[in-house]
Amino acid sequence: MGTDAEKVAGQQRLDRLLRTGCALLWPAPPGSTPLTGGQQVTLTAPSRSGQPIARTATAALAART
Incomplete structure (x- = not known):
């Protein structure tokens, strides 16, 4: 992922979204x-990415409630 300045800016944006x-x-x-606070979904086979993304999204939403 990009330069140090891009990483810092990205983290600041993510922090605002998390708040x-x-x-x-x-x-x-x-x-x-991933940046701090992101839920990483490791994709080894793009054609089979639906289930891992759905599981991670469900976990992320459950953690927010």
């Missing part, structure tokens, strides 16, 4: 590192 109750899914290849 409002929004959750972030971070679909990524194995070994990537």
